[in-house]
Amino acid sequence: MAGAESSEAERLKEEVHREHEMYLRALADFDNYRRRVERERGETARSGKREIILALLEVLDGFDRAVQQTSGAPSSLSEGVQILHRKLLGLLEAQGVTPFESVGQAFSPELHEAIGSVQSDKDESGIVVDEVQRGYCWGDEVLRPARVRVTQ
Amino acid sequence: MGKAIGIDLGTTNSVVAVMEGGRPTVIINTEGGRLTPSVVGFSKAGERLVGQLAKRQSVLNPENTIYSSKRFIGRRYSEVQSEIKNVPYKVTAGSNDAVRFLVMGKEYPPEDISAQVLRKLAADAAKYLGEKVTDAVITVPAYFNDAQRQSTKDAGQIAGLKVLRIINEPTAASLAYGLDKKKNETILVFDLGGGTFDVSILDVGDGVFEVRSTSGDTHLGGDDFDKRLVDWMAEEFLRDRGIDLRKDRQALQRLTEAGEKAKIELSNAIETTINLPFVTADASGPKHLEMKLTRAKFEQLTADLVERCTGPVRQALSDAKISERDIDEVILVGGSTRIPAVQALVRRLTGGKEPNQSVNPDEVVAVGAAIQAGVLAGEVKGVVLLDVTPLSLGLETLGGVMTRLIERNTTIPARKSEIFSTAEDNQTAVDIHVLQGERELANANRTLGHFRLEGIRPARRGAPQVDVSFDIDANGILTVTAKDNETGQEQKITISGSTQLSKQEIDRMVADAQAHTEEDKRRREEVEVRNSADSIAYQVERQIQELGNHMPVNDKARAEQLIGEIRNLVKTNSSDVARLRQLTSDMQQIASAMASTAYSKATSAGAQAGGTGGAQSGGGDDVIDAEFKQTR
Numbered sequence: 009m010a011g012a013e014s015s016e017a018e019r020l021k022e023e024v025h026r027e028h029e030m031y032l033r034a035l036a037d038f039d040n041y042r043r044r045v046e047r048e049r050g051e052t053a054r055s056g057k058r059e060i061i062l063a064l065l066e067v068l069d070g071f072d073r074a075v076q077q078t079s080g081a082p083s084s085l086s087e088g089v090q091i092l093h094r095k096l097l098g099l100l101e102a103q104g105v106t107p108f109e110s111v112g113q114a115f116s117p118e119l120h121e122a123i124g125s126v127q128s129d130k131d132e133s134g135i136v137v138d139e140v141q142r143g144y145c146w147g148d149e150v151l152r153p154a155r156v157r158v159t160q
Numbered sequence: 161m162g163k164a165i166g167i168d169l170g171t172t173n174s175v176v177a178v179m180e181g182g183r184p185t186v187i188i189n190t191e192g193g194r195l196t197p198s199v200v201g202f203s204k205a206g207e208r209l210v211g212q213l214a215k216r217q218s219v220l221n222p223e224n225t226i227y228s229s230k231r232f233i234g235r236r237y238s239e240v241q242s243e244i245k246n247v248p249y250k251v252t253a254g255s256n257d258a259v260r261f262l263v264m265g266k267e268y269p270p271e272d273i274s275a276q277v278l279r280k281l282a283a284d285a286a287k288y289l290g291e292k293v294t295d296a297v298i299t300v301p302a303y304f305n306d307a308q309r310q311s312t313k314d315a316g317q318i319a320g321l322k323v324l325r326i327i328n329e330p331t332a333a334s335l336a337y338g339l340d341k342k343k344n345e346t347i348l349v350f351d352l353g354g355g356t357f358d359v360s361i362l363d364v365g366d367g368v369f370e371v372r373s374t375s376g377d378t379h380l381g382g383d384d385f386d387k388r389l390v391d392w393m394a395e396e397f398l399r400d401r402g403i404d405l406r407k408d409r410q411a412l413q414r415l416t417e418a419g420e421k422a423k424i425e426l427s428n429a430i431e432t433t434i435n436l437p438f439v440t441a442d443a444s445g446p447k448h449l450e451m452k453l454t455r456a457k458f459e460q461l462t463a464d465l466v467e468r469c470t471g472p473v474r475q476a477l478s479d480a481k482i483s484e485r486d487i488d489e490v491i492l493v494g495g496s497t498r499i500p501a502v503q504a505l506v507r508r509l510t511g512g513k514e515p516n517q518s519v520n521p522d523e524v525v526a527v528g529a530a531i532q533a534g535v536l537a538g539e540v541k542g543v544v545l546l547d548v549t550p551l552s553l554g555l556e557t558l559g560g561v562m563t564r565l566i567e568r569n570t571t572i573p574a575r576k577s578e579i580f581s582t583a584e585d586n587q588t589a590v591d592i593h594v595l596q597g598e599r600e601l602a603n604a605n606r607t608l609g610h611f612r613l614e615g616i617r618p619a620r621r622g623a624p625q626v627d628v629s630f631d632i633d634a635n636g637i638l639t640v641t642a643k644d645n646e647t648g649q650e651q652k653i654t655i656s657g658s659t660q661l662s663k664q665e666i667d668r669m670v671a672d673a674q675a676h677t678e679e680d681k682r683r684r685e686e687v688e689v690r691n692s693a694d695s696i697a698y699q700v701e702r703q704i705q706e707l708g709n710h711m712p713v714n715d716k717a718r719a720e721q722l723i724g725e726i727r728n729l730v731k732t733n734s735s736d737v738a739r740l741r742q743l744t745s746d747m748q749q750i751a752s753a754m755a756s757t758a759y760s761k762a763t764s765a766g767a768q769a770g771g772t773g774g775a776q777s778g779g780g781d782d783v784i785d786a787e788f789k790q791t792r
Contacts, residue, residue, distance in 0.1 A: 037181040040290060073438035077446040115220065117201075117213040122220040124409050134204070134220075140410045155410070158220050 058151070061105055065152055068096055069141055105146050110136045110154040119143055121153045128159040135159045164295035164324060164537035165285050166529025168332070169274060169312065171230040172354040174198050175526035176281040178289065179534030184336070184527040186520075189284040195522060196284070200276045201225040202263050210280040222248035224263050228355075229273040231378070232259045233315070234308030271311050275318035282321055296321045297533040299525050302328040302360045303374040324536040330360035331369045332528030333491045337516045340367045346486050348476070350506050350515070351493035352469065355381040359472045361480040361487075373479035375472035380465065382423075382496040388461045389419035393434060393451065401447055403440055411440050415449075422453050427498045430455045459501045466501050473509045490515040495522045549574070550666040553630055553638065556593035556602035558583045559687030565630040568598065568670075572636065577629035579645075586618040590626055594640050594655065598673030600680035606669070608655045613642040615649040621698065689740045690730050696747040697726040703754045711754070719750050 071093035078086045097107075110120060115134050126137050136156045143154025166184070168175045173195040177186045189196050191212045201214035202224040209217065218225040231243045237253035237260075244251045250262035260267040278298070286293045300312050309326045316323035330349035334340065339347060344365045351358040358376040362369050393415055394405045405411040418434050425432040436449040459466075477484065492515045496502060506515055519527055549572055554564035557580070565576045582590065590613050597605030616624050625645040632638045641652040673680070700719055704711060726743050729736065 034181065041181055043290070044288075070437045074446070077438055077441045080445075115217070117209055117216040121216040122218075123413055125220055153216060155413070160220070 057103070058146070061100065061103065061146065062152065064096070064100060065105075065144060068093075068100070071096060072142060100144075103146075105144055105151060107142045107144050108154070110139045110143055110156050112136065115156065115158045117153075119150060119153055120156045120158075122158050123155050124157045125160040126157050133159050163285070163289055163291055163293050164297070164533035165282065165293055166332070166526050166531065166533045167278060167281055167296050167298045168329070168523075168526035168529060169230065169278065169298055169300070169315075170198055170353065171228055171356055172198060173522075174277055174281055175523050176285050177523065177526040177530035178285060178293075179530050180289075182534075184530040184534075186523045186526060187281075187285045187288045189281075190287065196277070196281060197227070198230065198274075198277050199225060199227040200229075200273050204264075208276060210276050223250060225249065226261050226263070226268075226273045229261075229270045229277075232261075233270040233274055234305070234311030235259055269311075271315040271318060274312065274315035278316055278319035278321060282319060294322055295324050295533065295537060297325050297327060297529045297536065298323060299327055299329045299332045299529050301358055301374075302330050302362075302371045303358070303376070304328075324533060327529065327532055328360070328369070328371060329358070329493070329525045330362055330371070330491070332525045332532065333493050334362060334364065334369060334489075335528035335531045336519050336524045337489070337491060339364055339489055339491075340369070342488070345488040346372070346480075346482060347489045347491060348473075348487045348510055349491045349493060350469075350473070350497060351376075352496040352502060353381050353494035354496075355379065355383055357381060357469060357472065359469075359476040361476050361482070372482070373476045375476040375479065377468060377472060380468055381494070384465050385423055385462050385496065385499065386416060386419045388465065389422060389453075389458070390415045392461050393419065393449065396451060397439075397449055403442060403447065405440060405449075408440055414439060423458065423499070426453070426455045426458050427500060455500065462499075462501070466499075466505050469502065469505055470509065473506075484509065484511040487511065487513060489513075491524070492517045492521050493524055497521050549632060549636075551596050551606075551669055552598055553608075553632070554595050555628065555640075556591075556595060559691055560602050561600055561684050561687045562595050562597070562602045562605055565628070566632060572632045575629065575631045577627055580626045580628055581622045582616065582619070582624050582626075583621055585621050587621065587624075588616045588618055589614040590616065590642065592628065592640060592642050592651075592653075594638075594653065597669050599676060600684040604672075604676070604680070608638065609640070609653045611640075611642070611651050611653045613644060613649060613651040615647055616644050617646055620702075622695075686733075686735050686737055689737050689744070690734070693726045693740045693744045693747070694730045696744055696751060697723045697730075700747055700751050700754065703751065707754065715750070715753075719747075719754075722747055722750070 071089065074089050075086070075093055078089055108119065113119075113136050115122060115136055120136060120143065123140060128135075128137070135158065136154075137159055138157035139154050140157065141155035144151045163178055165176055165178045165187075168177075174197075175186060175195060176189075177184050179185075186194050188194060189211065193212065196211040197215045199211065199214040199218065201209040201217050201221055203209060203217065203221065204224075214225055215227075218227070226249055228243075228247065232240055232251065236257045237251070238257055240251070240259055252260050252262050252267065254260040254267060254269070259270055261270065261273065262268075278296070282293045282296065296316055298312055298316055300309055304312070313323045313326050329351065330347070333349050333351070334347055339345065342364050344363070347362045347364060349358075349360045349362065351360070356376065356378055357380040358374065360374045361372040363372055364370075390406070390412070394412075398404050405415055414436055418436055422432050422434050431452060431454045434449065434451050434453060438446050439449045440447050487510050490506060490510050490513050492503070492506065497506070497517070498521065503515065503517075507513065549566055549568060549570050552562075552564045552568045553566040554562050557563045563578075565578060566574055580590070592611050592613065593602065594608040594610070595602055595605040596608050599605050613626065616626070627641075627643045627645055629641045629643075630638065631641070636656070638655045639652055640655070641650060643650040701723055704716060704719060722743055726740070726747070728734075729740055729743070734740065
């Protein structure tokens with residue numbers, strides 16, 4: 009009889025222990041979740057903005073190409089294009105988006121996406137020699153890596 | 161103790177997910193993406209890069225950048241000759257005909273490469289969760305043999321993970337849809353990823369999955385669809401402008417991206433515009449690409465790719481010795497199953513069955529793996545999977561409308577209470593009619609129960625405070641309590657089974673509410689307008705009584721005439737909202753004029769007991785959320 013009671017007590021003890029364990033787990037999960045939600049609240053606003061900025065960068069790329077390819081066009085027109093280009097760039101800079109220089113730098117996968125290589129005798133290998141699409145930072149985040157060609 | 165994660169170790173991309181508070185969550189990697197490329201690069205400086213970073217340098221370093229290691233893992237060198245032809249890195253034979261990748265003079269088994277990917281996924285998960293990750297469930301294709309499974313498990317161990325289990329990808333997808341709870345069903349999983357196509361037929365019963373058959377095409381996927389678009393765009397451009405964009409690496413890259421984007425857009429739109437300004441230039445100046453692409457054209461360009469899915473599905477059915485009619489559930493996996501033509505094909509091949517696709521098809525396998533990891537780590541079985549109320553709960557209030565206390569899809573256990581009052585003077589009992597459903601009108605919803613709270617002290621309408629609380633516990637058992645705050649009188653009812661409706665029934669009720677939204681809104685508005693008209697009429701009537709002869713006869717006659725009209729409209733349940741609104745606003749003007757008259761009278765004649773109190777209780781109409789209807 010006593011044995012049955014003590015084994016029942018054991019069982020209950022174990023059950024309480026298990027329940028408590030689950031309770032702690034749920035608490036911990038919730039606590040972690042809450043902290044992350046707080047941390048992500050800022051990031052959520054940022055990620056909404058990121059989407060639109062990334063789309064605008066594509067327009068900016070168009071201007072980069074336009075400026076390059078319209079150098080022979082009548083100066084009034086190419087000037088206009090350049091002004092528009094600067095205007096858009098200024099707008100993005102006001103949001104903390106800045107282009108970074110790649111040509112002449114050592115290739116780094118954090119900043120660059122290689123789309124091709126160039127044989128070079130004079131330069132050492134692994135140097136960015138051509139930037140086909142500009143890279144941009146947003147604060148201290150690499151918003152979009154630059155597309156580059158690198159010496160081999 | 162660390163967390164257990166679920167990993168979909170894919171040929172091109174991998175995904176990691178974890179159970180959090182009983183729900184699977186896909187983890188964002190350190191680069192901010194939900195998909196991590198299954199790529200490992202060895203830089204010349206001896207650095208190892210994994211994922212997106214490895215991919216960015218692959219063009220510079222193709223012979224030292226290993227991707228698709230899944231195509232080699234656990235296989236013999238002699239078996240993988242056709243695969244070797246497709247990759248730019250060196251593959252050699254190790255001892256016992258084992259596959260080895262040769263990178264800068266060093267041999268790496270495929271397990272090592274997969275381990276690098278797994279290590280990154282686990283590290284990103286740990287960073288995301290802010291706690292250590294120790295255990296994992298990893299998925300493999302259903303057709304993987306023992307050697308391939310063992311090697312995948314070894315990869316996990318090399319990555320420092322305790323591999324709780326290796327499970328089949330289609331099984332994981334089924335778990336993500338909770339199909340393990342089904343009794344004796346047959347499931348077809350259609351998995352069209354970036355580069356591979358797999359069909360699996362599974363049987364499920366008592367939580368056990370059995371693979372009946374598998375089939376597929378190891379080199380068919382979304383990339384093929386993209387390539388078709390690139391070729392089409394390039395051909396069109398070549399025809400119009402005489403320049404082959406495929407010869408210009410940069411232009412080709414832009415075309416590929418634009419093609420993929422157009423493909424994605426055409427899953428939701430029937431037409432899209434591909435727009436690449438300054439795509440190239442020749443002696444005559446800059447050239448732009450702008451073309452319209454309709455879904456119909458896209459389908460025409462890719463019809464044969466879609467059709468290539470037919471054979472494997474038929475094969476899997478015949479290998480499992482079943483017909484399309486025997487399939488109970490269809491699951492779509494892989495991003496390419498978002499293509500409408502692919503979905504149409506699946507429906508056609510499975511007897512018109514509506515496929516499961518509510519879980520993101522890129523993530524469904526990892527989600528299932530995370531659920532399995534949670535079960536094995538004792539989290540899921542232990543922690544009650546928190547349920548939600550499938551339909552709103554509330555009670556009937558004045559005018560036959562439903563006032564909701566607990567909205568649908570509220571996670572339970574939950575508790576909510578609100579104060580209600582009486583609708584008539586000297587009302588001593590209220591009827592509580594407990595309702596479930598989404599319709600605005602009480603009688604269009606489901607009745608869960610009735611009870612009556614008696615013994616309310618006679619008072620003016622609106623004065624008694626009845627506290628009604630809805631408490632639904634983790635098992636879905638609802639207790640509704642009504643308590644008179646003044647006398648402490650209390651009544652309650654317990655209703656079980658409020659969450660146990662069949663899915664069809666819930667869907668029907670929700671759809672029904674949607675179908676009647678406009679009508680219900682209009683009728684609820686009518687009720688509310690009638691209620692507020694009635695309430696202001698009551699208030700003015702009381703003020704008239706209080707003022708007695710102090711009120712000018714003309715004003716009194718006009719007020720009484722308006723009250724009469726309102727009473728009549730309310731009694732006949734009039735739907736003349738405009739007239740009722742007009743009457744209400746007229747009455748409000750009278751009420752405020754009278755209040756100032758009452759005030760000047762009160763100050764001149766000294767304080768009149770209950771005068772201001774009465775006005776407040778009447779004016780408190782806005783505070784009272786709803787009133788019970790007198791039923792006596």
